[in-house]
Amino acid sequence: MTSADLTATEALQRIEGGSLTAESYARDLLAVCAEKEPEVQAWPHLNPETALAEARALDAGPRRGILHGLPFGVKDIYDVAGMPTTCGSPIHEDAVARVDASSVALARLAGGFPMGKTSTTEFATFKPSPTHNPAAPGHTPGGSSAGSAAAVAAGMVPLAFGSQTAGSVVRPASFCGVWGFKPSFGLIDLAGVKALSRNLDTLGVLARSAEDCALIVEAITGLPLLKEARAGEAPAKIGLCRSPVWEAEAEPELHAAWEEACKRVSAAVPSVEVELPQAYGDAITAQQRILPREASQALAHEWRLHRDLLSPQLATLLQAGHEQDEVQHRADIDLLERLRASFAQDLGDIPVLLTPSAPGAAPKWDHSTGKPIFNVLWTLLGAACVNVPGLRAADGRPIGMQVVAPKGQDALAISVAAWLGRVLA
Numbered sequence: 001m002t003s004a005d006l007t008a009t010e011a012l013q014r015i016e017g018g019s020l021t022a023e024s025y026a027r028d029l030l031a032v033c034a035e036k037e038p039e040v041q042a043w044p045h046l047n048p049e050t051a052l053a054e055a056r057a058l059d060a061g062p063r064r065g066i067l068h069g070l071p072f073g074v075k076d077i078y079d080v081a082g083m084p085t086t087c088g089s090p091i092h093e094d095a096v097a098r099v100d101a102s103s104v105a106l107a108r109l110a111g112g113f114p115m116g117k118t119s120t121t122e123f124a125t126f127k128p129s130p131t132h133n134p135a136a137p138g139h140t141p142g143g144s145s146a147g148s149a150a151a152v153a154a155g156m157v158p159l160a161f162g163s164q165t166a167g168s169v170v171r172p173a174s175f176c177g178v179w180g181f182k183p184s185f186g187l188i189d190l191a192g193v194k195a196l197s198r199n200l201d202t203l204g205v206l207a208r209s210a211e212d213c214a215l216i217v218e219a220i221t222g223l224p225l226l227k228e229a230r231a232g233e234a235p236a237k238i239g240l241c242r243s244p245v246w247e248a249e250a251e252p253e254l255h256a257a258w259e260e261a262c263k264r265v266s267a268a269v270p271s272v273e274v275e276l277p278q279a280y281g282d283a284i285t286a287q288q289r290i291l292p293r294e295a296s297q298a299l300a301h302e303w304r305l306h307r308d309l310l311s312p313q314l315a316t317l318l319q320a321g322h323e324q325d326e327v328q329h330r331a332d333i334d335l336l337e338r339l340r341a342s343f344a345q346d347l348g349d350i351p352v353l354l355t356p357s358a359p360g361a362a363p364k365w366d367h368s369t370g371k372p373i374f375n376v377l378w379t380l381l382g383a384a385c386v387n388v389p390g391l392r393a394a395d396g397r398p399i400g401m402q403v404v405a406p407k408g409q410d411a412l413a414i415s416v417a418a419w420l421g422r423v424l425a
Contacts, residue, residue, distance in 0.1 A: 004028040008070050008158035008212040015069040022055040022069030029071060029115070033156045040154050041130045042147040044076055045083050046116035054113035066226075067219045068111030073118040073151045073160030075144075077194040080104055080114050087194050088120040088129055088144075091306045101192025103161060103203055103220050110219035115157050118147030121369060123299060124163055124196050127311040128369050135177040136397040139362035142172030143369030148206045149176040159216050160206045164379055165196050165291065167358070167372025169204035170402055173387035174357035175370060177398030179421075180206050181213035181414065184407045185340075185382030187221055197294040199333060200287070200379055210418035213386065217410075228411040232418030238265060239274035239350040241404075244281035249373050251360030253393040258356060260391060261401045264423050265354060274353060277346065280377060283339055286332040287380045293329045296321025340382050344406035352416050353404040357387045361397035374402070382407040386417035390424030 003011060003025045014020035030048045037043055051071060058069050074080050077087050079097035086092045099105075104114060119129035124144035133141040134154040141150040145162030149172035152160050162169040164182045173180025182204035195201060207213045214229035240262050242250070250258070265271055296303065296318045302310065303318050310318070347353070356374045363370050378385050384407065387400040403420060405413035 002028040002031075004032045004155050006158070007208045009209065009215055011158060012068070012070060012215070022058045023052060025069065026051050026055040026071055026115070029157055032154065036134065036154045036156060040132050040134050040150050042118055042151040042154065042156060043116050044086060044119050044147070051113070051115050058111060058113065063111065065110030065219060066215065067107060070112045070159060071115040071157055072107060072112050072216065073116065073148050073157045074104060074114050075148050075160070075162050076117040076120045077124055077163060078104055078161055079192040080117065083114070083117055085117075085194070087124070088122045088127070089302070089309065091302050091309050099192065102189040104192070106220040107216065112159075112216070112219070118145070118151050118160055120144050121146060122311055122314055123194065123302075124165060124168060125295070125317070126313045126369070132365060133176055133362055136175065136362045138365055139397060140175065140365050140367070140369050142175040142358075142362065144168040145172050145206065146369065149173055149178055149180070152176070152178045152206045152208060158208055159212060162204050162206050163193065164202050164204050164375070165200045166287070166379060167375025169206065170375050170385055170387045170400070171358045171370055171372055173206055173389070174400030175362035175398065177389045177400070178206055178208060179210055179213050179389060180204065180387035181217060182379070182385040183217055183410050184384045187223070187410060188217070195298040197291050197298065199290060199294060199336060202379060210386070210414055210421055214414050223410060225411055225414050228415040229418045231415055232422065233415050234269050234419045235352050235416050237270045237272065237350055238416070239347065239353040240265070240271050241274040241276065241353045241355045243355050243374055243377060244276060244284060245373050249359045249371065250356065253399060254356055254358075254360045257391045257393070257399040257401070261354065261424065265420070268423055272350065274347070274350060279335070279339060283335055283380055284377050286335050287376045289324060289328065290332050290336070292317045292321035293324045294321070336380055339380070340407055343381050343383070347406065351405070352412055354420070355402050355404055357400035357402040361393040361399050378402070378404050384410040384413035386413050388417050388420045388424060390421060
């Protein structure tokens, strides 16, 4: 066992106690990268010497903050000064950022440092990255935060930034068997991150434990989450919500995993089946109009000058967005805002939901990155969502379950997720 096997919070304790240096920790992680990266392909940009120099500088100076000495991966739609931001597209293959995204800068202020850039699907949409799933060889790591999920799952880095517009943190976390935390909409500042949908884009993190997720989000937001993750308290009641798309989208391995999860949860705390009002099903359809419309605006430059370099699937989505009626878009946004405002009230005395993270286990690598259909509603609602690993399909592929709490209830979500992690383990 080397320090690369530690969670972020375990490594932090050793660094603080003096039994581990940031440089030796980085060296152990880089050794894992050297061994596994040829197969996993999680890093479009990784400079070991730069990472080691960052670590040595931290060792030589005073403690900066709660991430002191911890490296993290950065999804390749975030700017990191001196590193390329390709967004998974040849359109930006030569782009090098001059400044950090605000979230990266805040993580640096807390004593962390970027190890490198992790792969993304094209502009965080559909076209897969070259990344493979280390937890399910031959299968996709999911998207769009493919490299972040795979790098954490492979033991290359303890923490990584991702983003979610539909299901791009929770789904790859589920497929790769790691923790994924998509906080409430707007909690993490978006400055310096390539936009896709102004009403849906949400930054999140992937990590090895609930505590690790809480640690990095607390570091960049100031919201006191780490103590909640460490407490990991059971909720007074939990809602079991298959979601409005269950009948059409749930795969056989999800049926089995869901029954197992519900059995364990129901044995531990009071639980109740939850079926949401029809408006929530309508919202899923609305999301499928909101995303193209706003993506066509966010990627207007690429559409105008580099249309031939877009994948056919993304080009089709952007064309549909340009053809949409703005009156319909405003109606869809009105629905989004109404449901965000009423979600907690509609849950009544149920503080938190358990719901699937994905339709099933990871599909084959050459098929697709998997569907985000079990995530789009919660992203649209701006909810706090945490993928909790622990269950598996019959062939060993990971299957995660998702804790969902209303917008602003991030502390509740991470606390219940930590509890659920023990239940599923």
